[in-house]
Amino acid sequence: xxxxxNDPATVVVDALRGMAAAHPELxxxxxxxxVVRADAPSQGRVGLVSGGGSGHEPLHAGFVGPGxxxxxxxGEVFTSPVPDQILAATxxxxxxxxxxxxxxxxxxxxxxxxxxxxxAADNGTEVACVVIDDDVAVQDSxxxxxxxxxxxxxxxxxxxxxxxxxxxxxAEVAQLARRVNDEGRSxxxxxxxxxxxxxxxxxxxxxxxxxxxxxxIHGEPGRRRVPLASAAEVAAMLVEPILAxxxxxxxxxxxxxxxxxxxxxxxxxxxxxxxVSALLDRAGVRVARSLVGSYVTSLDMAGCxxxxxxxxxRLIGLWDxxxxxxxxxxxx
Amino acid sequence: xxxxxNDPATVVVDALRGMAAAHPELxxxxxxxxVVRADAPSQGRVGLVSGGGSGHEPLHAGFVGPGxxxxxxxGEVFTSPVPDQILAATxxxxxxxxxxxxxxxxxxxxxxxxxxxxxAADNGTEVACVVIDDDVAVQDSxxxxxxxxxxxxxxxxxxxxxxxxxxxxxAEVAQLARRVNDEGRSxxxxxxxxxxxxxxxxxxxxxxxxxxxxxxIHGEPGRRRVPLASAAEVAAMLVEPILAxxxxxxxxxxxxxxxxxxxxxxxxxxxxxxxVSALLDRAGVRVARSLVGSYVTSLDMAGCxxxxxxxxxRLIGLWDxxxxxxxxxxxx
Numbered sequence: 001x002x003x004x005x006n007d008p009a010t011v012v013v014d015a016l017r018g019m020a021a022a023h024p025e026l027x028x029x030x031x032x033x034x035v036v037r038a039d040a041p042s043q044g045r046v047g048l049v050s051g052g053g054s055g056h057e058p059l060h061a062g063f064v065g066p067g068x069x070x071x072x073x074x075g076e077v078f079t080s081p082v083p084d085q086i087l088a089a090t091x092x093x094x095x096x097x098x099x100x101x102x103x104x105x106x107x108x109x110x111x112x113x114x115x116x117x118x119x120a121a122d123n124g125t126e127v128a129c130v131v132i133d134d135d136v137a138v139q140d141s142x143x144x145x146x147x148x149x150x151x152x153x154x155x156x157x158x159x160x161x162x163x164x165x166x167x168x169x170x171a172e173v174a175q176l177a178r179r180v181n182d183e184g185r186s187x188x189x190x191x192x193x194x195x196x197x198x199x200x201x202x203x204x205x206x207x208x209x210x211x212x213x214x215x216x217i218h219g220e221p222g223r224r225r226v227p228l229a230s231a232a233e234v235a236a237m238l239v240e241p242i243l244a245x246x247x248x249x250x251x252x253x254x255x256x257x258x259x260x261x262x263x264x265x266x267x268x269x270x271x272x273x274x275x276v277s278a279l280l281d282r283a284g285v286r287v288a289r290s291l292v293g294s295y296v297t298s299l300d301m302a303g304c305x306x307x308x309x310x311x312x313x314r315l316i317g318l319w320d321x322x323x324x325x326x327x328x329x330x331x332x
Numbered sequence: 333x334x335x336x337x338n339d340p341a342t343v344v345v346d347a348l349r350g351m352a353a354a355h356p357e358l359x360x361x362x363x364x365x366x367v368v369r370a371d372a373p374s375q376g377r378v379g380l381v382s383g384g385g386s387g388h389e390p391l392h393a394g395f396v397g398p399g400x401x402x403x404x405x406x407g408e409v410f411t412s413p414v415p416d417q418i419l420a421a422t423x424x425x426x427x428x429x430x431x432x433x434x435x436x437x438x439x440x441x442x443x444x445x446x447x448x449x450x451x452a453a454d455n456g457t458e459v460a461c462v463v464i465d466d467d468v469a470v471q472d473s474x475x476x477x478x479x480x481x482x483x484x485x486x487x488x489x490x491x492x493x494x495x496x497x498x499x500x501x502x503a504e505v506a507q508l509a510r511r512v513n514d515e516g517r518s519x520x521x522x523x524x525x526x527x528x529x530x531x532x533x534x535x536x537x538x539x540x541x542x543x544x545x546x547x548x549i550h551g552e553p554g555r556r557r558v559p560l561a562s563a564a565e566v567a568a569m570l571v572e573p574i575l576a577x578x579x580x581x582x583x584x585x586x587x588x589x590x591x592x593x594x595x596x597x598x599x600x601x602x603x604x605x606x607x608v609s610a611l612l613d614r615a616g617v618r619v620a621r622s623l624v625g626s627y628v629t630s631l632d633m634a635g636c637x638x639x640x641x642x643x644x645x646r647l648i649g650l651w652d653x654x655x656x657x658x659x660x661x662x663x664x
Binding site: 002003004005006011012014015016017018019021022023054055057058062191192208211228230231232234262263264265266267268269270271272273274275277278287290292294297299300302304324326327329330331332 | 337564566597619
């Protein structure tokens with residue numbers, strides 16, 4: 001295993017220590033492994049909490065800051081955060097207007113966020129929850145019942161964060177978050193496996209001449225293994241199931257997000273963006289906004305995913321609104 | 333070779349087509365492989381041009397935009413741009429106040445930028461040039477005489493770009509750029525080789541239990557190969573030669589930039605940031621500004637580099653000034 005680390009057992013907290021050192025605008029609770037805006041809570045404003053297993057960086061802690069999340073909980077690598085962590089985050093960002101939990105649809109995450117929400121309610125904090133399930137690849141997987149939550153999570157966090165920053169009430173922020181999830185579809189692929197530090201060897205074997213289509217962000221199986229193919233063919237294998245699942249031709253435009261899995265160079269992601277946007281254009285889908293980069297990753301996996309989210313003028317305005325986080329920053 | 337591409341021979345232009353599609357605020361000249369701000373030239377303002385071989389993305393085209401570069405020239409992978417490209421970029425951004433060339437110290441780059449500057453001068457464009465040579469690893473390499481230009485290039489582009497945006501004259505922008513280079517020191521390491529698309533196999537062999545210290549961003553040899561070590565030991569191997577080369581304890585503070593080589597997860601970069609910043613702290617070097625991410629890459633190489641740049645109040649102000657590019661964006 002070739003990784004930059006000291007001890008596989010402490011990799012999450014060691015990385016969080018680096019986040020704390022690099023970002024004085026964040027408050028990092030190393031005991032609970034929770035990253036919070038240093039100025040939290042914002043009195044009278046809805047607080048946003050997300051989190052999940054580590055290994056998907058910059059998701060989620062890299063999206064904590066004005067205009068996006070108020071706190072993120074970091075579980076062990078590919079392991080759900082525990083209710084205590086989530087409760088600590090929820091309490092830290094409760095400014096009296098309620099807290100929204102943004103949860104990727106994995107069984108452990110959903111269960112632990114639910115438990116934390118109950119504890120928080122007992123303490124007098126109103127909590128709403130939106131579950132993200134945008135991955136069209138598989139209906140059920142080793143990690144969850146129903147579709148998995150992947151790339152659309154970032155988009156939900158950005159748009160809900162902008163609405164919260166505008167002072168919208170909890171019910172409206174939650175409804176917007178659900179709408180973005182309903183409008184979002186994703187599909188991913190892997191050229192190589194990832195390696196979990198504490199395991200020390202690749203999660204799965206993929207021959208030199210093979211790739212996996214429909215892979216999950218934990219290295220869980222996708223739809224099928226196929227021979228290595230060109231970027232044009234890969235783009236078609238990702239876009240077709242997305243468009244088969246939802247008709248975006250009617251939307252005012254879409255956000256096209258081409259995401260790297262962690263070890264894929266930006267040059268290849270831009271090359272893929274060209275292929276994917278050409279396919280959408282041919283299908284009559286107009287791209288209104290774009291994002292290209294490694295934002296929802298799977299440790300050191302090589303590969304990419306495509307996320308398409310249908311937009312309208314309001315969602316575009318919220319996407320464009322200022323954001324100031326370690327990994328996503330504009331207008332501020 | 334596992335890469336997302338169609339044809340190794342067209343990978344650069346195929347990726348540039350993606351940049352054009354994703355970033356309508358940029359004008360991409362596919363014939364010359366030059367990326368220019370869509371609103372160039374800015375009349376009466378110094379224009380900034382950089383460039384070099386492709387494979388280091390987001391460097392350089394990802395730094396084109398308000399507050400940073402006006403244009404970037406993309407050579408073939410790890411191959412200098414030719415004078416025609418550089419001349420096209422220089423002409424495109426000449427707003428009458430002269431043009432600064434920011435050139436990494438590789439023999440071909442320096443020679444071709446020099447030739448382009450002569451052609452541009454013949455056409456009536458005043459050109460100044462700053463050569464970046466911040467890599468303390470080796471004095472000469474297969475690619476250049478003298479030290480190589482690596483991570484400090486980004487910092488020079490940012491700070492010179494801010495000065496140009498403030499309307500400072502060419503001589504002053506060039507002098508600032510040289511000062512940042514003088515203040516900057518870098519050192520890198522690799523866990524794995526990169527693979528050039530047109531070659532199809534790794535540039536060098538590195539055993540499963542080995543890493544290379546002092547590596548260049550083209551996979552050229554570093555100082556030595558050593559057994560795999562902990563992040564703490566790697567941090568020491570990178571920081572010690574930097575501090576041995578320059579005393580930063582006297583500076584008002586430094587910019588600490590922990591950079592990924594392309595295939596290294598962000599979690600590992602933050603973990604390295606923690607180690608490196610602790611070593612600087614122990615050496616009495618105060619970190620005033622931070623940057624963590626994969627910005628000056630070497631295709632799909634796993635590894636990292638550390639760049640330290642001595643700052644004063646003016647340089648901090650220019651670093652903090654608004655920037656709006658695909659890869660670096662704040663305050664705008």
